[in-house]
Amino acid sequence: MDIRDVHSRGANPADPSRAARSAGSSSSSRNTDGGSDDRVTLSSRAQAFQDARRAALDAPDVRTDRVEALRGQIKNGSLVPDPDRIAKALLGQGVIGS
Numbered sequence: 001m002d003i004r005d006v007h008s009r010g011a012n013p014a015d016p017s018r019a020a021r022s023a024g025s026s027s028s029s030r031n032t033d034g035g036s037d038d039r040v041t042l043s044s045r046a047q048a049f050q051d052a053r054r055a056a057l058d059a060p061d062v063r064t065d066r067v068e069a070l071r072g073q074i075k076n077g078s079l080v081p082d083p084d085r086i087a088k089a090l091l092g093q094g095v096i097g098s
Contacts (some may be wrong), residue, residue, distance in 0.1 A: 042050070075080035090096045 070079065074081065
Protein backbone atom coordinates (compact mmCIF):
# COMPACT_ATOMS: atom_id res chain seq x y z
CA MET A 1 0.00 0.00 0.00
CA ASP A 2 1.37 3.41 -0.90
CA ILE A 3 -0.29 6.45 0.64
CA ARG A 4 0.97 9.87 -0.25
CA ASP A 5 -0.32 12.91 1.55
CA VAL A 6 0.23 15.51 -1.15
CA HIS A 7 -2.68 17.79 -0.26
CA SER A 8 -2.00 18.27 3.45
CA ARG A 9 -0.73 21.72 4.38
CA GLY A 10 -0.47 21.06 8.13
CA ALA A 11 2.59 20.04 10.08
CA ASN A 12 3.37 16.34 10.14
CA PRO A 13 4.02 15.27 13.75
CA ALA A 14 6.48 12.67 12.42
CA ASP A 15 8.58 15.35 10.70
CA PRO A 16 10.70 16.95 13.44
CA SER A 17 12.42 19.33 11.02
CA ARG A 18 9.08 20.83 10.01
CA ALA A 19 7.98 21.08 13.63
CA ALA A 20 11.22 22.84 14.54
CA ARG A 21 10.81 25.30 11.67
CA SER A 22 7.24 26.10 12.61
CA ALA A 23 8.15 26.49 16.30
CA GLY A 24 10.97 28.85 15.39
CA SER A 25 8.85 30.95 13.08
CA SER A 26 5.87 31.15 15.42
CA SER A 27 7.90 32.44 18.37
CA SER A 28 8.18 35.88 16.78
CA SER A 29 4.40 36.14 16.37
CA ARG A 30 3.51 35.12 19.94
CA ASN A 31 1.73 37.42 22.29
CA THR A 32 4.39 39.28 24.32
CA ASP A 33 2.33 39.52 27.52
CA GLY A 34 2.94 35.81 28.19
CA GLY A 35 -0.39 34.26 27.24
CA SER A 36 -2.41 33.37 24.22
CA ASP A 37 -6.16 32.96 23.91
CA ASP A 38 -5.96 31.22 20.52
CA ARG A 39 -7.60 27.80 20.41
CA VAL A 40 -8.34 25.19 17.80
CA THR A 41 -11.20 22.73 18.14
CA LEU A 42 -11.62 19.81 15.76
CA SER A 43 -15.00 18.30 15.03
CA SER A 44 -15.51 14.66 15.88
CA ARG A 45 -15.45 13.90 12.15
CA ALA A 46 -12.10 15.66 11.71
CA GLN A 47 -10.71 13.85 14.75
CA ALA A 48 -11.88 10.50 13.34
CA PHE A 49 -10.21 11.38 10.03
CA GLN A 50 -6.94 12.18 11.82
CA ASP A 51 -7.13 8.90 13.76
CA ALA A 52 -7.75 6.94 10.54
CA ARG A 53 -4.91 8.77 8.80
CA ARG A 54 -2.49 7.98 11.64
CA ALA A 55 -3.54 4.31 11.60
CA ALA A 56 -3.03 4.10 7.83
CA LEU A 57 0.39 5.73 8.04
CA ASP A 58 1.42 3.42 10.90
CA ALA A 59 0.39 0.28 8.99
CA PRO A 60 3.22 -1.60 7.29
CA ASP A 61 3.45 -1.35 3.50
CA VAL A 62 3.57 -5.14 3.17
CA ARG A 63 1.86 -7.65 5.41
CA THR A 64 4.70 -10.16 5.39
CA ASP A 65 2.75 -12.69 7.48
CA ARG A 66 -0.04 -12.72 4.88
CA VAL A 67 2.41 -12.89 1.96
CA GLU A 68 4.24 -15.85 3.50
CA ALA A 69 0.96 -17.67 4.18
CA LEU A 70 -0.15 -17.20 0.56
CA ARG A 71 3.25 -18.32 -0.75
CA GLY A 72 2.93 -21.48 1.33
CA GLN A 73 -0.56 -22.15 -0.03
CA ILE A 74 0.62 -21.67 -3.62
CA LYS A 75 3.63 -23.91 -3.02
CA ASN A 76 1.59 -26.77 -1.54
CA GLY A 77 -1.11 -26.46 -4.23
CA SER A 78 -4.01 -25.43 -1.98
CA LEU A 79 -4.21 -22.05 -3.72
CA VAL A 80 -4.18 -21.80 -7.50
CA PRO A 81 -3.96 -18.19 -8.76
CA ASP A 82 -6.44 -17.23 -11.49
CA PRO A 83 -4.49 -15.16 -14.06
CA ASP A 84 -7.67 -13.72 -15.63
CA ARG A 85 -8.96 -12.53 -12.25
CA ILE A 86 -5.56 -11.02 -11.41
CA ALA A 87 -5.41 -9.20 -14.77
CA LYS A 88 -8.95 -7.82 -14.36
CA ALA A 89 -8.13 -6.59 -10.84
CA LEU A 90 -4.95 -4.86 -12.03
CA LEU A 91 -6.83 -3.19 -14.86
CA GLY A 92 -9.76 -2.26 -12.61
CA GLN A 93 -7.50 -0.64 -10.03
CA GLY A 94 -5.56 1.26 -12.66
CA VAL A 95 -2.29 -0.47 -11.78
CA ILE A 96 -1.72 -1.24 -15.45
CA GLY A 97 -3.26 0.33 -18.53
CA SER A 98 -5.24 -1.51 -21.18
